[in-house]
Amino acid sequence: MARTMASTRLTLPPLLIRFLVIAGLVGLWEIASGSGWINAFTAPAPSSVWKGFEKIVAEGGLGEAMAITFATALMSAAIGAVFGIASGYILHIWKAAGEAYTSWLAALASAPLVLLYPLFLVIFGRNMWTIVAMGALGCTPPIALKAKEGLDGVKPVLLNVGRTFNLTPKQQFWMIMFPASLPSIFTGIRIGLLFAIINVVGVEFLVNVGGLGQLIANLGDRFDYPQMYAGIFFVILVSVAFFWITEKLEKWLLSNT
Amino acid sequence: MADVKQAPVLRLKDVAKTFVTPHGNVRAVEPVTLDIRQGEFISIIGPSGCGKSTLMNIVGGLIEDYEGSVEVDGIQVRGCHKEVGMVFQEESAFPWRTALNNVTFPMEAAGITKEERVQRAMELLHLVGLDGFENRFPAELSGGMRQRIAIARTLAFRPRILLMDEPFAALDEQTRLLLGDKVLQIQQELNQTTMLITHNIAEAVQLSDRVLIMSFRPGRIKRVVEIDLPHPRSSKMMGGERFGQLVAAIWEDLREEASKGLQELERVRG
Known part of the structure; x- marks a missing residue:
């Protein structure tokens, strides 16, 4: 009983704080917008945004836009993960290249690569592949960096265990190196996903070829800010969905390697 | 307990190792010749840096570039071998x-x-x-x-031969004693040929049929102590008179080597 009370005391306050802070901020926003402290047109009250939600869902197009953004980001992330992990592995085994390029890769990871979109428009044309390429470009450097870091950090004793069991180089990689570096690789994938979604939605916004980015751009052009904020919320929803999938995938991979 | 009449399952012939470093060559292990019989439990004890882990890694196949030869059942092996299993000091x-x-x-x-x-x-x-x-x-x-x-x-x-490189080093004393009992029970149940690296004299005496004392760098077998305590053994016999005599005899030989190791450590750090 005492233990239950103690654990209740420990777990309830953070939950309460979380909801109270959000509720407080939404309430403050409602009051500020309703009373004219902030411009209700550019920053409509949450109640108006809620109506925007209903409208954006009812008017259609949201499902399709979400599906396009989700599929594009997923493809970008998959391509970025393949290239990123492969690059990280090459930089791990080829020590000289690792020393030569790791700092450049770190610089590339923090660079605003979204600005390269005109180049990709020329290469791929004004279609989905430009967006996929931009997303993949954004997420490859952080995944490569964290994959290299993870592979470099595999404890030598674990590799020695593999050697004493006469593992083949392929088994050594898939049965020891890969699972041992998975936490670091997935940290890279999470960061990479963030960049991929920013690039995907950003380029959708700029080149108008569909997806949530284009929907938000159209709503913004129509000065329909309640719906625009609702659209932004759905972008966040896509992000959350990706993080959830990533977490599940990491757990699944760890239990199957 | 090992049958002394049996042919050795593991034979080391003049096994030696020199490491090439940027600061020159370091002779880690002087030629070691050793026979281990099926079911025998031997411990190698010595000061830090005496080359006992190097010797273990040579037998385990993790070091392939060495002088001399390692034979398992009369067949020369180099590199990791399915008949030799290793348990490491670090968590693995x-x-x-x-x-x-x-x-x-x-x-x-x-x-x-x-x-x-x-x-x-x-x-x-x-x-x-x-x-x-x-x-x-x-x-x-x-x-x-x-x-x-x-x-x-x-x-x-x-594996025919189980190598254990200070497997209990990171554990507290009580767990170490209990785990020692467990290892001994397993070793006797499976008649498992075992080679243990340890710093702990009592552990070596409790578990082993023979204790090999290594000198400070370059490591060589300074003395072999036959442990004549009766089987089955357990940590309960640690209070016995013979046990104490064996621990004292090993420490007598080891003390000088451990002092050299300590002096070297202080010289490097000083």
């Missing part, structure tokens, strides 16, 4: 695998069917006293339990 249980899946690991790599590997792994977990912990991850277990997983995993490979 795979954190992403459950206790059961850690033990099945070498069998999975060898392509043994799931049914057979699970059955054998369960037997080994029982042998090391981890019944009921099959589905726990290493992070949920104590240091002693994690080390027992590593022992069971190595035994799953069915």
Whole structure:
């Protein structure tokens, strides 16, 4: 009983704080917008945004836009993960290249690569592949960096265990190196996903070829800010969905390697 | 206990090792010649830096560039060999695998069917006293339990020779004693030829048929002490008179070498 009370005391306050802070901020926003402290047109009250939600869902197009953004980001992330992990592995085994390029890769990871979109428009044309390429470009450097870091950090004793069991180089990689570096690789994938979604939605916004980015751009052009904020919320929803999938995938991979 | 009439299962002939470093060559191990019989438990004890782990890594196949030869059942081997299993000082249980899946690991790599590997792994977990912990991850277990997983995993490979490099070094004294009893029980049950590296004299006396005392760098076998304590043994015999005599005799030889090791350490750090 005492233990239950103690654990209740420990777990309830953070939950309460979380909801109270959000509720407080939404309430403050409602009051500020309703009373004219902030411009209700550019920053409509949450109640108006809620109506925007209903409208954006009812008017259609949201499902399709979400599906396009989700599929594009997923493809970008998959391509970025393949290239990123492969690059990280090459930089791990080829020590000289690792020393030569790791700092450049770190610089590339923090660079605003979204600005390269005109180049990709020329290469791929004004279609989905430009967006996929931009997303993949954004997420490859952080995944490569964290994959290299993870592979470099595999404890030598674990590799020695593999050697004493006469593992083949392929088994050594898939049965020891890969699972041992998975936490670091997935940290890279999470960061990479963030960049991929920013690039995907950003380029959708700029080149108008569909997806949530284009929907938000159209709503913004129509000065329909309640719906625009609702659209932004759905972008966040896509992000959350990706993080959830990533977490599940990491757990699944760890239990199957 | 080992049968003295048997041919050696492991034979080291003039095994020596020199490391080439940017600061010059370092002679780590002077030629060592040694025979170990089936079912024998030998311990190698010596000061830090005397080359005992180097010797272990040579026998285990992790160091392939050395002088002399290592024979298993009369056949010369170089590199890792299926007849030689190693348990390491550092924690080596795979954190992403459950206790059961850690033990099945070498069998999975060898392509043994799931049914057979699970059955054998369960037997080994029982042998090391981890019944009921099959589905726990290493992070949920104590240091002693994690080390027992590593022992069971190595035994799953069915090695003729088990090498253990200070496997209890990171454990507290009480766990170390209990685990020593467990290792001894397993070794006697399986008649497992075992070679242990340790810093702990009492542990060496408790577990071994022979204790090899190594000199400070370059390491060589300074003396071999036959442990004539009766079998079966356990940590309970540590208070006995003969046990104390053996510990004192080993310390007598080791003291001088340990002093040299300490002086070298102070010189390097000073």
